[in-house]
Amino acid sequence: MTGHPTFGIGRIRWGWFIVGSLILLLLPAVTSTNTPTLLLIWALFALSLGLLWGFAGILSFGHAAYFGLGAYTYAIGSMNVGESTGPLLLAIVLPAAVAAAIGAMMFYGRISDVYMGVITLVVTLILFKFMSATAGDAYRIGSARLGGFNGIPAFPILNLPGDPSVTVFGTPFYYVVAVALMGCYLLCRWILGSYFGQVLIGIRENEARVELLGYSAPLYKTAIFAISAAMAGLAGCLFANWAEIVTPGVFSLGQSAEVIIWTIVGGLGTLAGPIAGAIVLGYLKLLLGQQTLIDNSLVLGAILVLVVLLLPSGLLPALTRWRERRDLARVSRRQASSTRRRRGQRGDA
């Protein structure tokens, strides 16, 4: 993978971060929070894949597995506990643990890109098939019936830690999601700026070289896979709270495809790209869902094909490159004109 050598370790642009935070903070004053909440949850999901794919070079073709695991873990946990704090944490830890196990199997087995794609995809399919077939009383975990294709409805939604009677929904829930997204963004920045993150980027650029320097590539890759899955799990848990029902659809191929499209359209090797991609394309999906003339998957598919063919690294990096080129051109033009002026002066004299 080629890229700007300092991608991911550059300083965070605090100005943009503050502008983004302000927009998120003030948005509820302008519009209802229901749709923005969903878009931010999708953005968090895309961020988790953007971290894994853009910076560690690992493409998970079935990232919906961890999103769905987070959603199901929360639903089952909160039904059994009757309270949300424990299940929320579990919805982060369990996907991470599953990802660590699968990741260790793949990375220590030195499985190549394509086979990794197959394995991640197959894991998602297994979960989808299994969850779709769990109708009936035989399939229950504690007091939660898995419900097969109809999923799990009516589980307790988020509440204030320690006080199950105060539930969080509507605008407060929007703020919870916004804070989760901003927090995860900062966490990603911190990871990428750290020693660990630099080794990861090194692995993406040249795995053999990093290994010869004495780092264990499988260890680092497994770790980032688990971190990314934890974030996807958190997104899934928040999604469960937004939808107030969990169905096997969270494990579907479409879900996996969508998050890949958001990420690649927004831009690989950036963190803001996947967030922006998820928000814009997610909104487009909601708009397309309101009419029946053009199918949503038609548009998404066309976008994916075009981006892979024309902008393989996504919109944001392409934009950055374009801006750099423009600045360079401006500088060289200025230099050229100043030399001309100097020459002209000399000519006059």
Place this chain on the structure above:
Amino acid sequence: MDYAAVVFLEILYMIAFLALTSAGLAVVFGMMRVINLAHGEFVMIGGYTTIFCNRAGLDIWFSMLVLAPLVVGIIGLIVERVVIRHLYGRMIDTMLATWGLSLLMVGLVTLIFGNTAVSVTAPIQSYQVGAYQMGGYNLFIIAIGILVMLLLWLILRYTRVGLVARGAMQNAEIASSLGYNPQRIYMWTFTAGAALSGLAGGVMAPLTGLLPSSGSLYIAKSFITVITGGAAIISGTLGSSIIFGTVNQIVSFGSTPVIGEIAMLALAIILLRLMPQGITGRFFKNST
């Protein structure tokens, strides 16, 4: 005894099903190292072609055996020219682009034919095995599966076209220095693979009703069959079809079809972990 015969036939059917629906993907992957995630949609479009040509009054055998491969072959040719040829050597990008194509085709078919299930009745009657009723059409699938594999083997092994194709697959540069244009070989290989997928779709159409999203039923199974099989087209596909078909059906008979499918997928993960180059990367290295 009857029960054993039924189980045996079902296993054979599953093996033929896997081999047939994976053949197109296997040709494209084995020859060109391209993973076509739109394969499932090629199969689905083959099915739609069969059903709608049959509804238009054409003979069903003609629709499934001639028209379905033809239509999907042409679509494959267009796809190769417009998208795939720009992406040779970029495996992950090809997977992404073909995934996009798969969504695009699902959307297009939904747009044209609507999101409703269509079906056609099987042209062969069922028959009795002792106390059990068996679909006669399954026998036809088994026969077609054997025939397709045999034909593929004969073409690759004993014809000039097969020789050139295998040569280009082993070393594209030498093939091109001998006067064969690899671009052209890739183009026709992809077209042939698509036509095979279309044939599979046409033949399977009477057994499974079709929806625009039916492609996803095939893609996962074909995908694991081909990847687990490895680079050798025929022995790889046959080998993994036999393993997966047997496991799937035996577990299905012991529990439920869903558990059978999950067992097959889980086995695929284990096999890939043990043999990252596929079965034929480990055994039968010099086979076709």
